[in-house]
Structures are given as structure tokens and as C-alpha cells.
Amino acid sequence: MRVSRIIDMKKWLAVMGILGLSVMTLAACGNKGDSKVSGEKQTITVATDSDTAPFTFKKGDDFKGYDIDLVKAVFKDSDKYEVKFVTTPFDSILTGVDSGRYQIAANDFNYNEERAQKYSFSDPISRSNYAIISAEGTKYTSLDDLSGKTTEVLPGTNYAQLLENWNHANADKTPITINYASSSTGLSTRVQHIQEGKIDFILYDAISSEYIVKDQGYKLAVNKLKDDIGMKTDGLEYLLFSKNKQGKELKTFVNKRIKELKKDGTLAKLSKEYFGGDYVSDLK
Template identity: 30%
Template sequence: MLFSFVLVSTLAACGGEEESGGDGELQDTYTVASDTSFVPFEFKEDGEYVGFDIDLIHAVADEAGFNIELETTNFDGIIPGLQTGSFDMAVAGIGITEKRKKKIDYSDPYFESGLAIGVQKDNDSIKDIDDLEGKTIATRLGSTSSKYIKENIDNADTNQYEQLDQAYLAVENGSADAILYDAPNVKYYINTTGDKLKVVGDLYKAEDYAIAISKGQEELVKSVDEALQTIKDNGTYDEIYEKWFGEKSE
């Protein structure tokens, strides 16, 4: 009886370890959070989720040898979702910040970005970041640009929106003087939606995007980094980049 009890206990313990996996083992499938309004990185077209980030995360998963299940949420819900374990990873033009590093882990950077100013086409009073002092500025809720406005632009009234199209519409209809947001998105929006807005000023606060990963998954971080490096080395990254942004400049 004693032998049987020890045997059953040992098998139960082994079974528990196998089910939970562990930091040293990759899972078959990971849940990846993204947004749907950050063109051209992630958006919905003809009922499908498309964009630079979507192509990138699929290429990384294929190279690393795991599957992904894509879930969408508002941008400001991504970091909390990673903290609670609702998502394993997230890809949504997520800038690397020291504050976020305390809550989540990051892959190696995969895209260098910065902030750009968009104003109405006939606006000649706003030419650079200094002209935004005391103005109403539209941006995205929970973004690094909202923090930048608070810390660097005096007396600015920040209007934050969950959906980016609301921020651009605010500038177009005059309820905001300008939008300050990630340069690739600002330029893509203006280039694809007609002549209502224009970009002014320089590129501000250069920052890198990375894949966000919930803490405690060291093997996943390592696997993602290795896959990123491989798709950069074998030309896959360049193919994805040129698909969405045109030929890369050296």
C-alpha cells in the first residue's frame, strides 16, 4: 500500500509539472494582443487583420516554431492585459520606456520611430513643437506621445482618444489644433486620406518599437529575439518593410 501511495504521488507530481510547462519550455500557442487602428502597423481590411506588425509577428512565430492567437483590444488595455496574463505578447507599435519595463518585458527593437505633428492644411501658425504651447493637442490614450506632451509642452490641453481616427477627426473639424503622434502613422494617414492635413516640424522623441512580452517568460523572449534576428538576416524583414513603407533608405 505504501509503495502504491508513493507511486501515485510521484506520477501526480510529474503530471503537474508537464501540464504547467515552465519558463524553460515554449508553448505550442501564444495569445498576442494588438490594436486595430494603428495604420499601417495593424488595422482591419476586408474583415482581415493586416499591417506591418501583423506580418511581422506571423513571421516571428513561424521562425520560432509556435502558433499565435490574435486578440484585439484598445491600446491602453494592452499593458494591463499583459500584467494580468490575459495576453502572452503584444505587437502594436509599442514604444520601449523605462516605466513599461517595470511591468513587462520586451523583445529586441524592430522599428525606429518618433513623433510628428499634424495640422490642418491651411494652418500656417503651427510650424514646430514650440508653436504647440497653449494649444489643444489630440493624441492616443495611453501613448508615449501623451506623456511627451505633458512633460515638454507648456500649458497644452491634451485630448486623448481611444481610437486614432477620432484624434485625426478632431484636428480636421477644428476641436483640436494639432495631433502629435507616431510619425509613421501620421504620415500614412495624411498620404492616404486626401489633403485635409499636413505634417509640420521635425521628428521628435525618437523611440524604438518592440514586441511586448508578459514577465516571467525568459525562454519566449529569447526565442522571439532569435527569430527577429533571423528574419532580419534572411531578408524577410525587408520584404515586410517594403510592402508597407516602400524601399528602405540606408
């Protein structure tokens, strides 16, 4: 009887030993898996047309510009996200956000009601007034000055909307002739068309207008628009997100970082580097 009990005890100890090893092995595997999952970062794809200097452009293979460096600063040292940039035509940026291919749109985006219905806006990241680029010796400072003149504009932009609205509101005046350019027709090409006499003007933001005329050596006039467009969002620039759970989480993260970067002087530093002045310190 005693021998039988000893044998049973040995069997019991052997079984418990095997079970113990199994539990330890499973625990080790579980810890390894958990470590791998916790170490993985979520890739955030940022879409830009790389043709809206000084906000976004490419230098060789490198993405550059105020918007680009700001986004890099936002995600620097993040333990949750890693960021990558892609170049796509302007009119494909927001459709890419719609489809989920891109999580952030960064391309000197301004506010308008139509966009606000579909997309979520970050806190403003810069402020620039509207300006009119035109032939040397001209001085257009009001939309009324553009009556009977010809321009090129990308459809769906704030600039197109402002000109369209002026035409609708001023049916008694000679309309502004608006030629809609394809997304492959960059700003530099449209500015060149002014120099060549193909169009009379371009309505754009003051920062980009002054930058491209100076950078490309064009002999053109740049005058800030004096009209009161009447929107508190006038001239403000934003990053855009989709209106879903991920977009909401990203917006919260990005806005927190924007406040920190404004406070520590990073935004002002980038503004001076790319814009030649401080276009951010008065942002609220």
C-alpha cells in the same frame, strides 16, 4: 515429481507471458501519450487594437499590418508555438498581458521607463521619428510651436508623456491643452477632429501620420519633429512581453527570429510594403 515440475513451469511461462503483454501494452500507451504531448503546440495570443495602421489593422476579418506580418514571420514553421491574434482596446492590451490573457503586445509600442519597469521589450522592430499632424498650411516642427494649441491623445502613451513633460518644463509659457481621448477614439477619428477644427494638432509617429493622411485623403500637414528628445530609444518600436518565465522564453525566441528576418531581408521587405520605405536596416 516430474509432472509437477512441468505444470509449475507452464504456470511460470503463462505468468511471464501475461506480464510481458502488460509491459508491452503500457509501453505502447506511454509512447502514444508522449507522442501526443510532444506534438502539441503552445498557443501564443498576440493582442492589438487593430486601429494603428500601417502597423496593425484589419482587412475584413484578416489581421494585417507590419507588426502583424512580422509576428507571423517570427512564428512561421515553429514546432513549439502557434500564434493567434485578438483585437482589444488599446488600454486593455497591457492589462491583458498582466493577467496572462495575452503573451505578446503588438501595437507600435515605444519605450518608456514606466513600461520598462513592468514589461520586457523585444529587440527594436522599426524606427520612426515623431511627427505633428496639423491643419493644411501650418508647419509645426517643435514642441515650442504647440504652446497654446489643443490636442487629443490616449493617456499613458509616449505622446501624452512628451506633451505633459513639456508643460511641466515650460511653466512660463502658455500650456498645451491636452484632451485625453478614450481608447475607443481611434487615430482616424482624432485626425478627423483636426480637419473639423476641433483640435489643432496630433503628435504621433511619422510613419502612421503620413500613412493615414495619404490613405484617407485628408488635406492636412505632416511635419517631422525636429526637437532632440534626447533618448537613444527615440522613435524605436518594440514588441512587449510579461516579465515572467514564459515571457523570458518568448523574448529569447522572438529576438533570435528577428535577427534572422533582418538578415534575410524579410524585415526590409515588410517595411517597404507597409511603410513605403526602409525603416529597419539601420536597427541595432
